[in-house]
Amino acid sequence: SDSARSQFSILIFSNLSPKLKLTMSIFNSLSNQSSTTELQKFIENKEWDVLHAKLDDFCGFKEVIQSNAEDQTLLLACKYKAPFDLIKRIVAIEPALLKAKETESIRTPLHLMCLDAGAKISISKDIAQSIIFLASVFVQATTTKDSEGMTPLHLLCMNACNASHVVSTIKELSTIGPAALTFENNKNETPMEVFLMSQTQSSDQWPTIDDVVYQDDAVTFLQKKTAEYRKGIKAIARREMYRLTCRMQDLFVRGAPCGAIAISATRGSGACGIGCANNSS
Incomplete structure (x- = not known):
């Protein structure tokens, strides 16, 4: 079994000389670094089929991802817009990567997935799927602000709203994390305000009738x-x-001291006292 093989490996390693142990540790470290670099290269070059094959055939990539919860794999995958099935696979390998953040921008994977091509191009249906998936499995990210005070919803509202799936994504993200609707960025703008300003700048041409319908639907919902x-x-x-x-x-009617009333009121629960017991619904 896997457990027996693991115990056997530990037993062998414990009997090795200190010098050989050090050599093996250095080799494993270098191997992990090499695998991490190779993994990042595949993502940056958008070699998705190759990456899928590597995850299928070479367990070392999985081990590299699992061994480091602060790994950049999911952040990079979202930044370079990896396919939805690959995003799901990376999350399944190591769910802790959902909590990773970029060092300077403080953006989560959900932020990076929402920050697509900017206002002139709408998100794809595949990206829309990834956004809803990431928000659903880690709801806390929906109300996380980046260094500019932007939530993922702020960033999503910056993209062109010229397709039904874009409107649906805005609605679903707003429903999953509704608190973000009231959050303001560093410029004191709510997601709806960002949306209104972005759509006026989304194209050098006049919007089509369909564009106006989609945008009106989104604004009305927001x-x-x-x-x-x-x-x-x-x-x-x-x-x-x-x-x-x-x-x-x-508490007052019962004759409790003023200090005790204040403390107990904040901790208390249950039915109210005289005059309130029937009106506390």
């Missing part, structure tokens, strides 16, 4: 979803404030 989210947040805040007020009244 506006409605943003309003719904803000309304929901206010409702939650009001309910929580009401609960705390009722809790404080309950």
Whole structure:
């Protein structure tokens, strides 16, 4: 079995001389570095078929990816727009890569996938699939800001909205991470504001009727979803404030000291006291 082979390998390694152990460690390190460099080369050259074959036939690539959770593999794959099936495969090999970030831009794989060709060209259907997949398996990335204060939704809204799948992607990403709708970048712009400004600059030509329809659909959705989210947040805040007020009244009626009332109110839960018990829904 794999477990027995692993234990046997450990036993052999433990009986080697210190000098030979050091030599083997250096060799393995160099081998991993070489594999990492080769892996990055395939991604940068967009040799997707070759990379698929390597992952099938050479387990060393999988080991390189798995041995380093801060590896750049997924970041590079998203930056160079690897096919959806390859993105899924890399994530399956090492899910921790979803949390990786670029050093300077602080962008996640989801950021890089949303930042496609800029405002003049719309994202492809394959990229749209990757965006929804990455957002679904690591929702936290939807509200992560890069060095410019941009969420993935901000970046997605910068691309041309001239196809139905682009509108669908904006809607799905907004639904998965609705909080991003209210986030502002370093220029105090929400995703909807970025969208409106980007579409006016997306082409040197007048937009077609279809373009206008797609853009109007996206703007209407963004506006409605943003309003719904803000309304929901206010409702939650009001309910929580009401609960705390009722809790404080309950403690006050029972004669608790003022300090204890404040502390207990923030920690307390359950039915409210006198005058509030029937209105705490």
